[in-house]
Amino acid sequence: MDARKEGLLLKTLFSDQHPQVRKWLVPFILACSFYFLLWIPEDQPSWVSALVKCLPILCLVVFLWAVTPGRSSSWLLQGALVCSAVGDACLIWPEAFLYGMAAFSAAHLFYLRAFGLSPLQPGLLLYIMLASLIYCSFLLPHLEPDMVLPVLAYGLILSSMLWRSLVRGGSAGWGGVLFTISDGVLAWNAFIRSLPFARHVIMTTYYAAQLLLILSGLRNPGLKTH
Template sequence: MDAREEGLPLETLLSDQHPQVRRWLVPFILACFLYFLLWIPVDQPSWVSALIKCQPILCLVVFLWAVAPGGSYTWLLQGALVCSAVGDACLIWPEAFFYGVAAFSVAHLLYLWAFGLSPLRPRVLLCTSLASLTYYSFLLPHLKPNMVLPVSAYGLVLNSMLWRGLGWGGSAGWGAVLFVFSDCVLAWNTFVSSLPFARLVTMSTYYAAQLLLTLSALRNPGLKTH
């Protein structure tokens, strides 16, 4: 079954017609609120801060289990969310940076797998690749030598996910765009120069991106009703 053929507009999914969608989104919204309310300093890494950071993503995993139809697309999205949560936890500790990059790379590969390669849309790939090459031409000179290869590899996977997300369209496309934007702000703030409100921008667009990617799994008539 092609999710694109039966995808529902966001305003329909969040309307009174599908109350279970709104009900199961409440934990995600509350978890995001808790993260921004506590705003644990980044120089105080702990398992508590890791859990608070991961909670919204884990809530989306439960949301898919509760609301979305079964099938490979939903399962791949759940796998991507779990890997993202692992990446979030790893990035709490600077020494676990490479593990975080690896976890997010797997997450993007799972999103890529879910989106598939049809329609191919080579023009979209050309546009995203040119934008990616331009960005990384400014970023890479600021990296330590041991970071150039893993960051470049991650950038390649991220660009591929963006290409296929835009090819899939709908909330998946917007989610992919926001995910890339979040990562670009994070990388620039970390390796090049400090940006105002960088953490706020990074995390708000990141959570929004994951939400939009998650909502792309919802389609009619497969919505659960329990």
């Protein structure tokens, strides 16, 4: 489905004909607002801050459960969101950074499976890998030796998810791009140089990315409307 057709579909889904879609997105919007309003300092890690950070993603899990039938694509997207929530919680504590990367790697693999491998479009993958290598050339000199392989592995999985999301197109493509921007800013801020308003950029693009990625799951017919 091309972006124009998906835009028409999403416009229909958010119309009065499908009140459940708008209704079940309200908790996500409120949870995002709650996160930015509280803005718990990053140097105060706690289970409360982890819950506040994960809550928007958990709301999206409930959203998919409420508005889509129990088909494989919905379960895969929900799996991606659950793994993302685990990753969010791990990143609250610096010592759990590698566990967070592992959880987000699993999330991207769920997205990969949901988006499929057809059509293949290997040329697009080559462009993405080239851009990823250029970015890594700046990043790798700043990494500790024991972080090089995990970061490279995560970058490969993220690039693969971006590839498949762009091939799928529409909201999935934009979601993949925003997720990549969020992770790119996070890595630059963590390993190379502190950036102004980095956390604002990281979390805004991250929440928007997750929303757009799961909206791609609304392409299929059979939404619950009552």
